[in-house]
Amino acid sequence: MPEINTAAEPTQTPAPADRYFTRFTSAQRTLHAVLFSTFLGLAATGLPLRFSESIWARGLARAVGGFGAILFLHKFCALGLTIAFMVHVKDLVQRTLRHEKGIFWGATSMVANWKDVKDIFNHMRWFVGLGPKPKFERYAYWEKFDYWAVFWGMIVIGFSGYAMWFAPFFAHFLPGWALNAALIIHSEEGLLAILFIFAIHFVNTHLRPDSFPMDMVIFTGVESEEEFQHKRPLEYQRLKQEGKLEGKLGEKPQRWFVNFSKIAGFAAIAFGLLLLVLTLTAYFG
Numbered sequence: 001m002p003e004i005n006t007a008a009e010p011t012q013t014p015a016p017a018d019r020y021f022t023r024f025t026s027a028q029r030t031l032h033a034v035l036f037s038t039f040l041g042l043a044a045t046g047l048p049l050r051f052s053e054s055i056w057a058r059g060l061a062r063a064v065g066g067f068g069a070i071l072f073l074h075k076f077c078a079l080g081l082t083i084a085f086m087v088h089v090k091d092l093v094q095r096t097l098r099h100e101k102g103i104f105w106g107a108t109s110m111v112a113n114w115k116d117v118k119d120i121f122n123h124m125r126w127f128v129g130l131g132p133k134p135k136f137e138r139y140a141y142w143e144k145f146d147y148w149a150v151f152w153g154m155i156v157i158g159f160s161g162y163a164m165w166f167a168p169f170f171a172h173f174l175p176g177w178a179l180n181a182a183l184i185i186h187s188e189e190g191l192l193a194i195l196f197i198f199a200i201h202f203v204n205t206h207l208r209p210d211s212f213p214m215d216m217v218i219f220t221g222v223e224s225e226e227e228f229q230h231k232r233p234l235e236y237q238r239l240k241q242e243g244k245l246e247g248k249l250g251e252k253p254q255r256w257f258v259n260f261s262k263i264a265g266f267a268a269i270a271f272g273l274l275l276l277v278l279t280l281t282a283y284f285g
Contacts (some may be wrong), residue, residue: 020222022250029221034084035150036268041077043194043275045070050187051282078161085154107137107238110148116141137234142204153193160186191279198276202269214269219261220253 024032048057048070061067095103102108118134119141125131139147160182163170167179206214210231217223229236239245253261 018252019225020250020252021225021228021245021248022222023217023228024221026221029218031084031088032218034080038077038081038084039197040268040271040275042074042081042190043197043272045074045077046190047194047275047279047282049074050191054278054282056278057282075165078158078165082154082158085150085158107235108139110139110144112141112144116144135233136231137238138232146201146204149193149196153189157186157189157193160189191283194275194279198272202272206265206269214262214265216253216258216261216265219265220258222250222253 048054048060049067051057052061052067061070064070064073092103104111105113115137119136122131122134123141126133163174163179163182164186171179205211205218217227223231236245239248
């Protein structure tokens with residue numbers, strides 16, 4: 001009679017593709033959704049105002065009820081973007097007052113450090129085949145650049161926009177030439193922001209080989225263990241050494257939500273590329 005093995009079989013560790021880790025919270029993803037939605041709205045309404053003599057701008061104005069309606073929508077999107085930005089700043093202030101570590105320095109900070117400088121040069125060397133690809137922590141140098149570009153935009157574009165919106169108030173302590181300059185600054189910096197987002201941010205985030213055709217993590221909030229190890233190996237190793245890796249485990253996103261996110265993401269990218277084409281056509285036409 002054959003011997004029966006009653007020993008318990010060892011528990012198998014799930015394959016990297018079967019485990020998912022949380023990268024962004026639902027609050028962060030919601031804030032990003034408001035941010036990119038209102039930015040697309042600002043671009044879609046700001047360009048017709050900037051190039052009001054273009055055929056497509058006049059056609060759009062007629063379709064929505066005139067340039068006055070476009071201006072109203074532009075201000076509405078500006079207010080939504082400002083609120084989202086202030087919510088984020090409020091969160092940063094609260095975390096700072098709680099003495100949370102890693103906000104302004106360290107591996108989890110969005111503030112650039114010496115490693116980012118080295119990563120830029122090493123990445124350039126890798127592009128031309130002169131060295132290995134650099135390994136990244138939680139945030140790569142281009143992600144930090146994108147992040148701080150929002151602050152620059154809110155200071156320059158936001159202030160100049162509100163100065164024109166509430167010109168009688170600002171005229172009490174700003175000379176007339178400053179309000180004229182605000183119009184030029186708002187227009188040119190707005191174009192620069194549109195070109196940056198649609199021509200650089202989209203490429204770095206979604207169209208680079210590691211993420212093509214789209215990086216879904218900002219929509220789903222999670223990524224597979226395989227993606228985690230490949231894209232951010234230093235963060236993965238650090239969390240593993242600190243014993244915090246398992247605490248980042250999340251749930252695999254449902255298929256319907258992934259499909260919905262892809263539709264929304266591709267629509268945003270397509271819309272952004274269309275606005276980029278219209279911008280270039282109007283500017284150089």
